[in-house]
Amino acid sequence: MIVITNPIAIENEINTIHALFECGLELLHVRKPNYSVGELRLFLSKVNPEFRSRLVLHQQHQVANEFGIHRxxxxxxxxxxxxLESTNNNDGFIKSTSIHTMADFNQLDGCFEYAFLSPIYQSISKPDYKSDLDAVxxxxxxxNYNSKLVALGxxxxxxxxxxxxxxxxxxxLLGSIWNSNQPIQNFKLCQKIVHLY
Structure with a gap:
């Protein structure tokens, strides 16, 4: 199970991130599209170094090595x-990507460990963002069975x-964590279900 950060800063964000990792979160996607390099560096510097290897950077990839981030x-x-020819797997990074159609997923290069397919359901964090996708x-x-297929939305x-x-x-998960008054409890409930699969 993966969690994606809220795109904008929210109250108690770093404490919540630490609590999620302490509850067993495997990967946290750091998606802060409007952050400058300096703002992102400040954000990453607040994340406990023991958890940084479980971070995935969406922007400003150039700061990854500085923080021990390999994804x-x-x-x-x-x-x-x-x-893809020059970056394939020679750069030492584990790569993921976003797609919106199964046709795009099926054509993905094998260098991507997994891809988010979205939106699967009506978005929680963006109420106007409805899914037209027929998931079945x-x-x-x-x-494509070389890359893992991850549901988002x-x-x-x-x-x-x-x-x-x-x-x-x-x-x-994004909205079910950051739009909740009980993000950790929500995460744990989701985690229990995931462990059944």
């Missing part, structure tokens, strides 16, 4: 601009089990 994520546009149909069209306690049953390899 980087590419948006669709960043992936399109990526020279999309899963039936899957031909509207993932909650109510639908995690269904999501795994559809055939997704993993889930990513």
């Amino acid at each position: 980087i994520h590419f948006t669709e546009s960043a992936r399109a601009a990526l020279d 149909k999309a899963i039936a069209q899957r031909t 509207g993932i909650s306690i109510e639908n995690i089990a269904k999501t795994y049953q559809l055939g997704f390899n993993d889930v990513a």
Whole structure:
């Protein structure tokens, strides 16, 4: 199970991040699209060094080594601009990416460990962001088994089990953590369900 940061700073964010890791969070995607390099450095410097190897950077990849981060994520546009020949697996980074169609997932280069397919359900963090994706149909069209398929968008306690049953390899949480008054309790409830799969 993966958690993605809220795009903007929120109260008690670093304490919540530490608590999530202490509860067993495997990976935290740091997605702060409007942060400058300096703001991102400040944010990362507050994360306990023992947890930094479990961070995945969405932006400002150039600061990854400075913080002992070995995972980087590419948006669709960043992936399109990526020279896979020169970066493939020679840079030492574990890569992930975002996609919005199964056709794009099926054509992914093998250097991507996993990809977020979104939105699966109506978004929790963006109420106007509805899903047009037919997940059952999309899963039936899957031909890429080199990369893991991670469900994103509207993932909650109510639908995690269904999501795994559809055939997704993993889930990513955003709104169900950061839009909650009880983010840690929500995480633990989701974690219990995930452990059944």
